[in-house]
Amino acid sequence: MNYFHKDGRGLNLTLARGLAAYLNSSLVDAFFRLFNGHTQVNATDLRNLKYPTIAQLMTVGLYITEHFPSQKEIDQLVQEELLSMSNQSENNPVIIKTRIDEALQILIELGLPQAQLNERSALTLLAFLDLKPTVPWEAAASPLMGIAPMTEFMAQHYGKIYKTNREGIRKYTVHQFLDAGLIIMNPDAPDRPTTSPKTVYRIEESALELLRTYETNEWKKSISTYLYSVDTLKKRYAQERELSRIPIVIEGKLKTLSPGGQNILIEKIINEFAERFTPGGKLIYVGDTEEKFAYFNKVALKDLGVTIDSHGKMPDVIIHYLKNDWLVLIEAVTSHGPINPKRKTELEVIFADLKIPIVMVITFLSRKAMVEYLADIAWETDVWVAEDSTHLIHFNGEYLLQAYKVDRDFETK
Template sequence: MVAAKQIEKLSNEALAILSALGVPLARLTQRRRVKMAKAFLALAGMRPGMAWSQAKDSASDGGHQLQSRQIISFMNAHLGENISPGSYDDIRRKDLVLPVEALIVLKSAKNPDANTNDGTRGFALNPNAARVVRSFGSKAWDAALKSFMADRATLAQELSRSRELARIPVKLNAKQALTFSPGKHNQLQKQIIEDFLPLYGYGAEVLYVGDTEDKNKYTNESRLAALKFFELAHDKLPDVLAYSEQKNWLFLIEAVTTANPINELRLRTLKPLTAACTADVVYITAFPDRATYRKFAHDIAWETEVWLADSPQHMIHFNGDKFLGPYAKS
């Protein structure tokens, strides 16, 4: 029990160091954080009972470096893990990818030009970062950290800028715009709003749209309440809701890139939720292209519509007796 508490304390200290050195941790699961911390501890040669002043780096003792399987062996022997040696590639691809990108860890300390799959490559702490690491918990920590971070953009800052540059701008209407996080699903939602609705929406305004990072990206709650639409906290919301005052139509649109078109089961779920809605409801599944549509064509529910972003001026109607529009509520 004592050893477990010591390992947890050491791991938490490792995470505090990594965070202070600019490694972004917020989006990682707890398990990913723990494994990163312990891989970092292995490279530093840190075991319970040791002081951070004893941390090793690529210049220590002729060069302290460990290969992926050696890191796993250290974690198993000293840090309470039971990881299969066959999981060695996770060390490179998951556990140390951020410390390497932040230049806190060197991915091939003795041979920087070694191939990625070279089995002799060894990871090690960067001596420059290690000098800060060895000061952790001492009076010299603040000054050492400040000196190391001076004029140096952290990985967290760089990744934040990269994410911002990659964000997808979306124009909701003449006065409002927002941005989506990058990704195929959000790109399709942008096309729905900027291409589909102007073509087929009869002046429809967006009342709700989610984002893969924020399911409540934009919501016009007062307008939806006036239409007596179901509670937005419901976990079965479609991807986009838009309302045409001209037609009194409410468009329920699913953006499908990998899963969840409006099939008979989905339609059965949505209809009761819109039973009190004062607008007529139109159900639409949007796909980015024909290839994606073909994967789901046999699942599409009758009395719904399909729109393909790569052929924006055409629609596929699973109805039989009308071009586009709502059906009587059942």
């Protein structure tokens, strides 16, 4: 139980009635829920609330006699007597709630799905616009926003703290904003991998211009025009994103990988490593950072004695090297580590029923990238560096001290 007191003694009865009415108002309830994420009210929460002056609370208390007013009567009293307090303050709960309600109404008029018509989505929209509670809609901006800065904005300006649910914002709001064409991803670097921790978003330019007209005479006309053209806008950005994808050819058919990061290396594995070290080999699996896999020939793998239902722990590329009858498992190392002893054992378990020998290859874009992971590379594996594409490094005792020949008229073999 929490209680209010004055120097350890009870409050004036009229003041206590006014305070009780204020704390029971729908306004305080709505504001309290912005920052309170648990099932109980503690003293710190109550101290952090913004209160009217004693005089204002006394004024409300004078209206309350023997019978406590109904919810409707309480809300009317608060509306009439207390809204003069710090009306232009960013911390004013009325202003905060009003702004969130405005953002929610915009999402409704934009036709977003019911699952996105909630406080979380409204706050996300306000973060994308850098729109603080007292800033007019016409001053909406378009900063680059990652998920973490977004949640910091919500906490600082709207009192809503998302410490453990950032992924929920990304999964259940940001992705849907992308699908609706309301925001664009990585406009500063379109080839940045979608899984990169540096991924950022920005409000789409036409949407920004639309939202700046909210609460003006132009709003109805602007939103009608915007909704008419939004499908065309979504197609345009989809085409721009498609142009950034990485083309590869598998069994004579052109496929594309999502842009950036690991897939740049996967393209080099297919077009350079495979042609040089497994010529005539049969591609069985090609991973994709965005779509999990770009190609998977389950039948070919099953014919070799292995059935895999989930591709979550698959290597990035699998090639059946027909000439030697080897299955070559290739990991592309960019943001994740190489085949270390633990991963090597894991792959051996996954492919335990294989009828042919396994060769494990770890690939890097550069020697510098390889040096970062040198201590983690498992023995009995091979390493390929894309910038030195004609050579392999053998972490394999079987090849230790192997002689090599030098053709003085040509190149090292």
